[in-house]
Amino acid sequence: MTEALSLSGIDALYGESHVLHQVSFNLNAGRVLALLGRNGAGKTTCMSTIIGFLPPRAGEIRLFGEAIGKLSPETISRKGVGFVPQGRRIFPSLTVQENLAVSRQKRKGVAMPWTLERVIELFPRMKNRLQQLAGSLSGGEQQMLAIGRALMGNPRVLLMDEPSEGLAPLIVAEVGRTLLRLKQEGQSIVLVEQNIKLALGLADEVVILNTGRVAFSGSAGQVRSDQALITQHLGVF
Amino acid sequence: MQYWIIQTLNSLALGGLLFLLAAGFSLIFGLMRIANLTHGSLYMLGAYVGISVLKYVPNLWLAAIIGGLVMALFGGLVERLILRPLAGNALGQVLVTLGISFIVADLCLIVWGGDPIPVPTPPALQQPILVGGVAFPTYRLVVLAIAVATALALYLLMDRTRIGAMIRAGVDDMQMARAVGIPVSRLFTAVFCLGAALAGAGGIIGGPIMSAYPGLDADMLPLALIVVMLGGVGSLLGAFVGSFLIGAIYTFGTALLPDLAYVILFLPMIVVIAFRPTGLFGRQSV
Ligand SMILES: Nc1ncnc2c1ncn2[C@@H]1O[C@H](COP(=O)(O)OP(=O)(O)O)[C@@H](O)[C@H]1O
Numbered sequence: 315m316t317e318a319l320s321l322s323g324i325d326a327l328y329g330e331s332h333v334l335h336q337v338s339f340n341l342n343a344g345r346v347l348a349l350l351g352r353n354g355a356g357k358t359t360c361m362s363t364i365i366g367f368l369p370p371r372a373g374e375i376r377l378f379g380e381a382i383g384k385l386s387p388e389t390i391s392r393k394g395v396g397f398v399p400q401g402r403r404i405f406p407s408l409t410v411q412e413n414l415a416v417s418r419q420k421r422k423g424v425a426m427p428w429t430l431e432r433v434i435e436l437f438p439r440m441k442n443r444l445q446q447l448a449g450s451l452s453g454g455e456q457q458m459l460a461i462g463r464a465l466m467g468n469p470r471v472l473l474m475d476e477p478s479e480g481l482a483p484l485i486v487a488e489v490g491r492t493l494l495r496l497k498q499e500g501q502s503i504v505l506v507e508q509n510i511k512l513a514l515g516l517a518d519e520v521v522i523l524n525t526g527r528v529a530f531s532g533s534a535g536q537v538r539s540d541q542a543l544i545t546q547h548l549g550v551f
Numbered sequence: 552m553q554y555w556i557i558q559t560l561n562s563l564a565l566g567g568l569l570f571l572l573a574a575g576f577s578l579i580f581g582l583m584r585i586a587n588l589t590h591g592s593l594y595m596l597g598a599y600v601g602i603s604v605l606k607y608v609p610n611l612w613l614a615a616i617i618g619g620l621v622m623a624l625f626g627g628l629v630e631r632l633i634l635r636p637l638a639g640n641a642l643g644q645v646l647v648t649l650g651i652s653f654i655v656a657d658l659c660l661i662v663w664g665g666d667p668i669p670v671p672t673p674p675a676l677q678q679p680i681l682v683g684g685v686a687f688p689t690y691r692l693v694v695l696a697i698a699v700a701t702a703l704a705l706y707l708l709m710d711r712t713r714i715g716a717m718i719r720a721g722v723d724d725m726q727m728a729r730a731v732g733i734p735v736s737r738l739f740t741a742v743f744c745l746g747a748a749l750a751g752a753g754g755i756i757g758g759p760i761m762s763a764y765p766g767l768d769a770d771m772l773p774l775a776l777i778v779v780m781l782g783g784v785g786s787l788l789g790a791f792v793g794s795f796l797i798g799a800i801y802t803f804g805t806a807l808l809p810d811l812a813y814v815i816l817f818l819p820m821i822v823v824i825a826f827r828p829t830g831l832f833g834r835q836s837v
């Protein structure tokens with residue numbers, strides 16, 4: 315199986331504050347890896363190191379075998395890492411259409427490249443919002459836009475940081491269906507979620523972080539059948 | 552009547568020149584958070600370079616293009632070699648741009664001397680246009696037209712092209728713009744070059760009205776600063792409205808109340824900033 319993304323021995327620090335300790339995991343192509351952990355466990359920090367916001371102090375990150383740990387975010391994006399950040403961070407003063415257009419990237423060897431039309435087909439409610447400023451969208455629509463924006467780059471690996479955060483249950487379900495569809499189309503995904511049920515329903519592999527360290531790494535089936543594991547690492551005290 | 556028309560056209564021409572200066576300043580500040588204090592120097596240096604061109608080829612428009620290109624090159628080098636290594640160090644960047652502006656001022660003094668150098672109005676534009684017995688100074692109308700055309704072109708560039716949307720995405724959220732693959736650093740340099748070119752071309756285009764003299768940089772920079780604060784950082788519309796507002800306030804202020812010119816100039820800015828810290832057209836979350 316092809317290794318789409320691999321982290322080995324990643325240390326990340328904010329100034330002197332050591333947040334990630336020797337984090338390692340692998341994502342195989344076409345799979346979904348759920349990255350779980352309590353608030354403050356280091357999940358977002360992990361995303362930031364992969365996309366290049368916070369270059370790792372030690373360790374190596376590889377995208378389909380190529381080392382990307384020292385590259386800039388724009389280069390990492392161009393190499394094929396798509397990013398749906400926590401809090402969505404759409405470009406508020408751009409229209410919906412512009413948000414999608416500026417993020418468009420050509421990628422060789424993609425059978426069905428993402429286009430504006432395909433994103434609209436994925437999120438039909440975007441159709442009537444194309445000329446609207448993205449900042450005026452509802453939270454759920456912004457989340458869909460953030461996902462669409464990442465897809466426009468035709469990512470080889472898609473990072474998603476809590477795509478269901480702060481959304482109404484109906485919208486969470488819609489996001490869940492979208493993720494399932496992406497998975498079925500063969501998209502490799504690292505999914506950070508607080509919504510354990512959503513994550514375990516989609517994931518093939520699970521990595522659990524605890525205070526910046528990998529506390530568990532294994533198959534999603536294993537986690538689903540082991541309630542104690544969930545309580546120990548993810549339950550609220 | 553004639554007096555008021557002249558003053559109005561003076562204010563519009565000054566507003567137009569201010570726009571050429573402030574548009575780039577505002578874009579650079581909005582995108583890179585760099586208060587580029589060399590912007591006045593780019594204006595003055597553009598004027599002097601243009602004057603040297605005029606010695607060989609007596610064509611103001613050619614001089615403006617060459618002055619603009621030379622300033623684009625100069626600005627690009629400053630951005631890449633000096634400001635880029637200081638990314639994230641706002642104070643360092645301000646001090647460096649201030650230092651460069653002093654150096655440029657001294658070099659200009661050495662090369663072009665201390666006396667004001669007049670720039671002749673292109674012969675075709677020297678005759679005023681007569682409408683109903685009133686003489687309108689043609690060149691000032693042309694300067695106004697150039698500023699409006701530039702504003703329109705910048706608007707189309709920023710609002711109607713993908714590159715423009717990319718620049719605005721960078722202004723919205725630079726880090727996130729990088730994360731979707733927008734080549735932010737290359738765009739930075741391009742915007743810097745564009746802003747420098749506009750300032751440099753503005754310097755020589757303003758020549759027939761203001762001529763070139765030591766201290767032109769220090770006269771223009773504060774006006775550009777006020778325009779941008781008034782209009783809102785990063786806002787093209789703000790730079791446009793602010794330029795003509797300040798052009799009018801400055802022209803009529805110095806004409807009517809010469810002793811209070813600076814009060815009249817800074818008061819509206821202070822009032823606006825007090826009630827709208829992001830300026831008239833700036834976004835609230837900067
Ligand atoms: N910009 C920052 N500067 C300093 N510390 C930070 C920063 N962002 C997060 N942290 C700290 O790093 C740890 C991990 O945070 P984060 O990666 O956001 O966790 P999670 O996404 O799992 O909730 C927390 O202790 C948090 O306080």
Ligand SMILES: [Mg+2]
Nearest residue numbers: 357358359400
């Ligand atoms: Mg987080």
